[in-house]
Amino acid sequence: MMNNNLGFTCSDVLLIPHFNEAVVLAGSKGMHRTISRVNVMEVPDVVDWVRPGEFLITSGFPFQDHPEIITDLIPQLVDKGVAAFGIKTKRYIDKIPDRALELADKLDFPIFELPPSTSFSDVVREIMERVLVQEARNLSVLQSRVQKMSQKLLQSEGLDEFLRSLEEMVENPVMIVDDVNQVILSPEAKQLINVVGDHSFLYKLREDSKTGVSFINIHDRRIRVYIANINTKQHHHCLLLLFEYNKEYAVVDQLTIDRISILVGLEMMNINARKEVESKYIDQFLQDWLTGKIGNDTDLKMRADACGYPLDDNSSFVVSVARWLGKKPDSDSLQQLIKQNRSQFLLHGIHVTLLEGELTFLLSKSTETDPEMLLDSIHRQLEGQFQLCIGKNVMYVNQVYDSYLQAKKIHHISTICNLEAANMRFNQLGVFQLLFLLPECEELIEFRARFITPIIQYDQKHNTMLFETLKVYFKNNKSTKKASKELFTHYNTIGYRIERVCEILQLKLEDGDDMLLLQLAVKVYEMSPQNSRTFEHKLTPTVSH
Structure with a gap:
C-alpha cells in the first residue's frame, strides 16, 4: 500500500513487483523523497539533463571502466534535486564503491541496487503509472489551494x-x-x-x-x-x-x-502599477516644491498629505544635490536608485527625486535630529563616489526653493573648482563663493577677455594647449611636476607653456599679484555663462599692463 502523503516516494518503489529483489544500499533516511519522474542514464554527463524529483536509473555502462566516478556524481545529483539513484550491478560493474555509499548515507540520498534482470521499460511504466495516480490526487488538492489563495488576493x-x-x-x-x-x-x-x-x-x-x-x-x-x-x-x-x-x-x-x-x-x-502612479505624483510634488511652483502653504500641505508626506510644523528643511565624483549614472540608473531607496530614506525624513538630471534630496529635520546623521545615511544607502552639495537650512516650507538654489550653486562651483569633500556647504567654498556672486556685467566680460581670450585665440591659431595647461597648473597648486603627470608631458614643457602665457599677457611669473589675477581670471571664465564665452572669443582685447 502506498503512503498517504501527496506524492510517490522512494519507499513506494519497493512495493512495485519489479523491485522485489532491489536492495537499498545507502541513504535509507531519505526514503521519504518524492519521485515525480524516471530518467535512464547511459552517458556520463547526465547531470546537465536531470530534473528535480527524478529517479535516475542506469545499467552501469557509463562507469564500467571508472566506477569511482559514482562518488563524484552523487553530490551533483543531490544538488540538482534528484530523488534517488538505481544501478544495475554484476553486468558492467561488480559493486558500487564503498566511498560512494558512505557519501550517499551522509547526504540521505537513496541508492538502489537493481538486479541484472531488471527491465527499464517495465520500471518506467510501473513507476509512472503510480506517479500519475498520485498526480490526480495532487491536482484535486492543488485546485482547492489555488481557489483559496485566489480568494485571498481578491479580498x-x-x-x-x-x-x-x-x-x-x-x-x-x-x-x-x-x-x-x-x-x-x-x-x-x-x-x-x-x-x-x-x-x-x-x-x-x-x-x-x-x-x-x-x-x-x-x-x-x-x-x-x-x-x-x-x-x-x-x-x-x-x-x-x-x-x-x-x-x-x-x-x-x-x-x-x-x-x-x-x-x-x-x-x-x-x-507596481499603483506604485508607478504614486511615484509620479510624489516626484511631481517634490519637483514643484523644490522649484517654488506651489503657490501657497495651504496648497503645499494638501499635496504633501495626498502624497503621504505630512509636514511637521516643527521641522526645518535642507536641500542637497548629489555631484558624482566618478562616472555619473545614466537617468534610468538614477531612477532605479530612487525606486530602491525611497521608502528607506523616508524613514529618516529624507525625500528624494530626480530634478534637472540630478539626484536631489530634501531633508526634513526636527529639532532633535542630527543633520550629519541624515547626510551619513544617504552616503551609506547609496553606492558610488559622490559629493553632497548642501543648501542652507530654512525654517519654512516656502523657503525650500532658496535652499535648492544654493545647493545648485554649490554643485556648479564644486564642479568647476574640482572640490571633492564628501559634504560641501556654501561657507566651505572660500573665495569661489564671492566669484559666483559677481554680476555678469561689461566689466567682468572685459576682465575675462583681458586675460583669457588672447590665450584661447593663441591656442586656436597655433594648435597649442596653453589654456588647458594653465588650468591644470593652478589646479595642482602651481606644481609643474604634478601638472606634467596629469598632462602626460615633461615638466619643462609645462614651465615653457606658463612662461609663454605670461609673455602673451605681459605678466610676470614671479609676481604674486599677477599670478593671483590670472588664476582668478581662469575661475571667473569657467564660471561664466556659455553665451558670454562665445561672445568673448570674438573680442580683440587691448593688452596693457
Whole structure:
C-alpha cells in the first residue's frame, strides 16, 4: 500500500513487483523523497539533463571502466534535486564503491541496487503509472489551494497576509524576491533571514532558478529551496521561494508554488502599477516644491498629505544635490536608485527625486535630529563616489526653493573648482563663493577677455594647449611636476607653456599679484555663462599692463 502523503516516494518503489529483489544500499533516511519522474542514464554527463524529483536509473555502462566516478556524481545529483539513484550491478560493474555509499548515507540520498534482470521499460511504466495516480490526487488538492489563495488576493489582504496563509498551507517558510532583491517574507521566513544575516544568498538562488532548486546553509543545516519564477511583464527576475525547513516539500507543494507564482505575478503587476502612479505624483510634488511652483502653504500641505508626506510644523528643511565624483549614472540608473531607496530614506525624513538630471534630496529635520546623521545615511544607502552639495537650512516650507538654489550653486562651483569633500556647504567654498556672486556685467566680460581670450585665440591659431595647461597648473597648486603627470608631458614643457602665457599677457611669473589675477581670471571664465564665452572669443582685447 502506498503512503498517504501527496506524492510517490522512494519507499513506494519497493512495493512495485519489479523491485522485489532491489536492495537499498545507502541513504535509507531519505526514503521519504518524492519521485515525480524516471530518467535512464547511459552517458556520463547526465547531470546537465536531470530534473528535480527524478529517479535516475542506469545499467552501469557509463562507469564500467571508472566506477569511482559514482562518488563524484552523487553530490551533483543531490544538488540538482534528484530523488534517488538505481544501478544495475554484476553486468558492467561488480559493486558500487564503498566511498560512494558512505557519501550517499551522509547526504540521505537513496541508492538502489537493481538486479541484472531488471527491465527499464517495465520500471518506467510501473513507476509512472503510480506517479500519475498520485498526480490526480495532487491536482484535486492543488485546485482547492489555488481557489483559496485566489480568494485571498481578491479580498485585498496584501502580500504579507497572502504569504502567511501560503506558509500555513505548505507548512514551510516562503518568500518573494523582486527584481532588485527586495523581499517579502512569511513569518517563519523572517526568522530564517535574521539567522542568515544578509541577502547575499539570493544571488546563488537566482543562478539556480533555471533548474528550479537550490540549497542554502543555515546553522550547519543544508536547506533545499524550491524556486518558481514570477513573471510581472515589467520585471522578469522575480522569484517565489519555498524553503524545505519544517518538512520535506511534496510534489503538490511544488505545484502549488508554481501555480501561486502566477497569482503573485498578477498582484505584483497591480502593485507596481499603483506604485508607478504614486511615484509620479510624489516626484511631481517634490519637483514643484523644490522649484517654488506651489503657490501657497495651504496648497503645499494638501499635496504633501495626498502624497503621504505630512509636514511637521516643527521641522526645518535642507536641500542637497548629489555631484558624482566618478562616472555619473545614466537617468534610468538614477531612477532605479530612487525606486530602491525611497521608502528607506523616508524613514529618516529624507525625500528624494530626480530634478534637472540630478539626484536631489530634501531633508526634513526636527529639532532633535542630527543633520550629519541624515547626510551619513544617504552616503551609506547609496553606492558610488559622490559629493553632497548642501543648501542652507530654512525654517519654512516656502523657503525650500532658496535652499535648492544654493545647493545648485554649490554643485556648479564644486564642479568647476574640482572640490571633492564628501559634504560641501556654501561657507566651505572660500573665495569661489564671492566669484559666483559677481554680476555678469561689461566689466567682468572685459576682465575675462583681458586675460583669457588672447590665450584661447593663441591656442586656436597655433594648435597649442596653453589654456588647458594653465588650468591644470593652478589646479595642482602651481606644481609643474604634478601638472606634467596629469598632462602626460615633461615638466619643462609645462614651465615653457606658463612662461609663454605670461609673455602673451605681459605678466610676470614671479609676481604674486599677477599670478593671483590670472588664476582668478581662469575661475571667473569657467564660471561664466556659455553665451558670454562665445561672445568673448570674438573680442580683440587691448593688452596693457
